[in-house]
Each structure stands twice: as C-alpha cells, then as structure tokens.
Amino acid sequence: MSLRSWATVVLAIGACSEVLYFLYKTKVHQRLWSHFVASSATRKSTIETARSLDVFHQVLFFPDKERACPDFFLSERGCGRPKCPFSHKVTNFSRMVGHILKAKQSLDICMYTITNNDLAELVVKLHERGLVVRIITDDEAMNMSGTFIGKFRRAGIQVRRDYSSYLMHHKFVVIDGTTLINGSFNWTCHAVNSNNENVLITNNPEIVEPFIAEYERLWEVFDPAKRPP
Amino acid sequence: MSLRSWATVVLAIGACSEVLYFLYKTKVHQRLWSHFVASSATRKSTIETARSLDVFHQVLFFPDKERACPDFFLSERGCGRPKCPFSHKVTNFSRMVGHILKAKQSLDICMYTITNNDLAELVVKLHERGLVVRIITDDEAMNMSGTFIGKFRRAGIQVRRDYSSYLMHHKFVVIDGTTLINGSFNWTCHAVNSNNENVLITNNPEIVEPFIAEYERLWEVFDPAKRPP
Incomplete structure (x- = not known):
C-alpha cells in the first residue's frame, strides 16, 4: 500500500x-x-x-416588664389612645399571642385555669371568625373567681372538664394541629406580668404530635355524654 | 484531488x-x-x-396508672419485697427518673413545689454522690406542708427562692447542662399518680440553652447576699 x-x-x-x-x-x-x-x-x-x-422552637420567659396593649396587638382598629399606658413594643406576651393570631382552622386549648381577659377575648374572636375552638379545663378551676369558662360556653364554644378531685393541670394549646404552646404558663394575668413562667412554642412534629394525641384522648375521656348519669 | x-x-x-x-x-x-x-x-x-x-425529644403524660417501686428504680439494693405493691414495670415516672439518674455532674432544679419523697431522696442521694445540685423554688410553696426544702438545706444543698408575693411557677430541671425536663409537672405525688400532667425531656440546644440562661439569671436575682438587709 x-x-x-x-x-x-x-x-x-x-x-x-x-x-x-x-x-x-x-x-x-x-x-x-x-x-x-x-x-x-x-x-x-x-x-x-x-x-x-x-421547624422552629421559641422559648419565652415571663413576667413581662410591661403589659402589651391589647388594642394595639389584638384589635383590628389598633390603639387610638394618645397616651396609652401599655406597651406598643413587642413583649413575650405579644409574641405568644402572635402565634395564636396566625390560627386559620382550629385552636385546641388544654388549660388548668383561664382568667386572662385579653386571651379570653381573643379566643371568642377566633371562634366568631369560624375557627373550631375546643377547651379542656379543670373542674375546680372553672368555677373559681374570674374564670371565663361561662363566657366561652355562652359564646357557643365547646368546653370539657375533668371529673376528678385531682388537677387537670396541663397548660398547652395546639394551633391548626401543627403548632404547640406549652410550659408552666396558665392563662392568668399574673402569669403574664407577675409570676416567673416559661413557654415553649414549637411546630416540631416529634413534640407536637404526642400532645395532639393526648388532646384527642382527653376530649373523649371528658365527654359528658359518655359519663354515667 | x-x-x-x-x-x-x-x-x-x-x-x-x-x-x-x-x-x-x-x-x-x-x-x-x-x-x-x-x-x-x-x-x-x-x-x-x-x-x-x-438530639432527642421525649414527651411523657401523667398520671401513671401504677406507682413505680422506688426501691426497684432508685435503690442500688433493689426491691426485696416478695409481694411488692408497686410497679416493677417501666412507668412514665421511672422514665423521667431514668434521665435524672444519668446525671454525672450537675442538677439545676427550678421547681414551684417539691413534696415528692421519691424525688427528694433521689436529689439528696445525687448531692451525696458529689453532683453540684442547686434548687430554686417559690417562697410560699417552700413553707407549705410536706415540702422538702428544709431537708435539702440540712443536707447542704444550696436553695434559693423568689422574694415576691407572686409565683416562682417554673417546673424545670437541667441535667449536666445538656438535658431539660420541663412541663406542667411539679414534684408532688399527685403529679405522678393523680393529676393530668405533661413532661417534655430534650437535649435540643435550641430549647435547653434558653433555660440554662434563665436559670443562671434567676440564681443571681434570688441571691440572698445581694438583697438589701
């Protein structure tokens, strides 16, 4: 080639x-x-x-030094007072309330005692907006001075309570089946501005889901229709 | 081409x-x-x-149906009773105590009221083993019937309390600066076997670290040496 x-x-x-x-x-x-x-x-x-x-975890400690203005933080019309004595700056109470205000569907409240007017009015408002609100409370605490359980029932909110001489001592709320508020904090005025208290707010399913299950269990256990007459 | x-x-x-x-x-x-x-x-x-x-999160609910045998779960010699009336099976109380028993260095207790004998004896035992035990409690609750604060002080454990007519209402413990026990659970007998209570146990730093900081803050605030005479 x-x-x-x-x-x-x-x-x-x-x-x-x-x-x-x-x-x-x-x-x-x-x-x-x-x-x-x-x-x-x-x-x-x-x-x-x-x-x-x-996933988030928020830890809040009380007492707040100042009382959060309920009109400023909870009312649509805001606060009109030119010399409002309450705080318009963020407090730990307003932070906690901020999570409750985000509720779109449901509020499951499991609270030993509810005597805080700001929180009670917020709950009634959310119920009126169409959210499914359920309350579990302690039978002795629901009859104490300053309790809002009667107001809730008159507003048409379902309330259930324990049938025991012992305490339904929980202090937790589940928002929309996803966010938990829990700690030592009862819904009283002293808890906000006087006592030493803690609140953990989280949407971590590992923490929230056991509380959802416990809420459903207690809701059934405390169903008055299932009590012997 | x-x-x-x-x-x-x-x-x-x-x-x-x-x-x-x-x-x-x-x-x-x-x-x-x-x-x-x-x-x-x-x-x-x-x-x-x-x-x-x-990272772990453990959620426990009370009341326990049975009382955990303190000898079986807390004593080195175990339970010798052939017909022990208490539970030798794991309960939520024994689960919680299991975390406290793992403590190697320190136990920071911030508890509204301590009237539970099993827990009080465990705390004294851990102090005697050389762990640094500190207790913060409520000034009114420390003088209530059945309180163990006197016993702790006699054992040489440092105790500090609030100086307020309001409540030091926390119910948390930090173990070895890493694990938090918190919830609605006071260290009483009713909390274990009668009340509806919750306890969250976690080593998640996002949750534990704010509680450590709050403990140190309260320890300083409640230092009796810094009070006016």
Whole structure:
C-alpha cells in the first residue's frame, strides 16, 4: 500500500476508536448525570420538606416588664389612645399571642385555669371568625373567681372538664394541629406580668404530635355524654 | 484531488472533531464529578453533625396508672419485697427518673413545689454522690406542708427562692447542662399518680440553652447576699 493508504487506514482506525470511546463515555456520563440529578432531586426534596416543615422552637420567659396593649396587638382598629399606658413594643406576651393570631382552622386549648381577659377575648374572636375552638379545663378551676369558662360556653364554644378531685393541670394549646404552646404558663394575668413562667412554642412534629394525641384522648375521656348519669 | 485524498481529509477532520469533543466532554465531566463528590461530602458532614448531637425529644403524660417501686428504680439494693405493691414495670415516672439518674455532674432544679419523697431522696442521694445540685423554688410553696426544702438545706444543698408575693411557677430541671425536663409537672405525688400532667425531656440546644440562661439569671436575682438587709 502507498503512504496515503496507510495514513487513511490509521486515521480511520483512530476515528473509529474515538467514536467508540465517545459512545462509551456518553453512556457513563449519562449514568453519572442521572445519578447526580437524582441526588440533587433527593437533596432538593429534603430541603423542600424541611422548608415546608420549617421547624422552629421559641422559648419565652415571663413576667413581662410591661403589659402589651391589647388594642394595639389584638384589635383590628389598633390603639387610638394618645397616651396609652401599655406597651406598643413587642413583649413575650405579644409574641405568644402572635402565634395564636396566625390560627386559620382550629385552636385546641388544654388549660388548668383561664382568667386572662385579653386571651379570653381573643379566643371568642377566633371562634366568631369560624375557627373550631375546643377547651379542656379543670373542674375546680372553672368555677373559681374570674374564670371565663361561662363566657366561652355562652359564646357557643365547646368546653370539657375533668371529673376528678385531682388537677387537670396541663397548660398547652395546639394551633391548626401543627403548632404547640406549652410550659408552666396558665392563662392568668399574673402569669403574664407577675409570676416567673416559661413557654415553649414549637411546630416540631416529634413534640407536637404526642400532645395532639393526648388532646384527642382527653376530649373523649371528658365527654359528658359518655359519663354515667 | 483523488477520491482517496478527499476521504483522508474528511476522516482527519472527523477524527480531530472527535478528539476536541472528547477533551471538552472530559472537562465538563470532571467539573460535574467534582461537584457531585463535593455534594456527597457536604451531606455526609451534615449527617455526622446530627449524629454527634444525637438530639432527642421525649414527651411523657401523667398520671401513671401504677406507682413505680422506688426501691426497684432508685435503690442500688433493689426491691426485696416478695409481694411488692408497686410497679416493677417501666412507668412514665421511672422514665423521667431514668434521665435524672444519668446525671454525672450537675442538677439545676427550678421547681414551684417539691413534696415528692421519691424525688427528694433521689436529689439528696445525687448531692451525696458529689453532683453540684442547686434548687430554686417559690417562697410560699417552700413553707407549705410536706415540702422538702428544709431537708435539702440540712443536707447542704444550696436553695434559693423568689422574694415576691407572686409565683416562682417554673417546673424545670437541667441535667449536666445538656438535658431539660420541663412541663406542667411539679414534684408532688399527685403529679405522678393523680393529676393530668405533661413532661417534655430534650437535649435540643435550641430549647435547653434558653433555660440554662434563665436559670443562671434567676440564681443571681434570688441571691440572698445581694438583697438589701
């Protein structure tokens, strides 16, 4: 064969080998790419799940130094007083109330005693807006001076209570079946501005879900229709 | 040019383009690979961080149906009674006590009222073992019937209390500066076997650290040496 013929054969073999190598690499690359894309998708999904959960823990301590203005924080019309004696700055009480105000569907309240006017009015308002509000309380505490249980019942809110000489001593609320407020804090005025108290607010399912289950259990246990006459 | 010459040129151009394409793909592939490897490393590191923290949340509800045998759960010699009237099975009280028994260094107790004999004896035992035990309690509750505050002070445990007509209403304990026990649960006998109560136990720093800071703040605020005479 001539030199040209040899060159042609060498080039042809070279070209073929490159084509074969390219095909091989493309396949490996595709597998690699699909693996990478899958990993990205998994990560994206994990991040999105975390974001959609957006797990948070907020710890609040009381007493607040100042009383949060109920009109400023709870009323649509705001506070009109030019010399309001209460705080228009964020307090731990207004932070806690902020979570309750976000409720869209339901409020499950399990509270030893409710004598705080601001919180009681907020609960009635949310009930009037159409939220499903349920209250579990202590049978002795519901008859104490300053209790709002009668007001809740007159407003049409369902209230259940224990049937025991012992205490229904919980102090927790579940908002929309997702956010828990719990701690030492009863819904009294002293709890806000006088006592040493703590409140944990979280949407961590590991913490919230056992409280939801306990609420449903107590709601059934305290159903007056299931009591012997 | 002859047909062979044309074929040689076409093959040469084809081979060169393949070589160039291969080089380009290799570079992209390398970049892709390094990205993939880096992502794997990030994921691994995140998982390892989570593992090293080993964050847990445990929610316990009371009352327990049975009383946990204090000898079986708290005493080194165990329970010798052949017909012990108390439970040797795990209860929520024994679960909670299990966390306190793991304490190696310190126990910071911030409790409205302590009238539970089993818990009081456990605290004195841990103090005698050399753990740093501190107690913050309520000034009215510390003088109530059945309180163990006197016993703690006689045992040499530091106790501080509020100076207020309002309540030091917390019910939390920090174990070894890492694990928090908190909820509605006072250290009374009724809390264990009669009342409806909740306890959250966690080592999540987001939750524990604010309680540690609040404990240190209250410890200073309630220092009797800093009170006016």
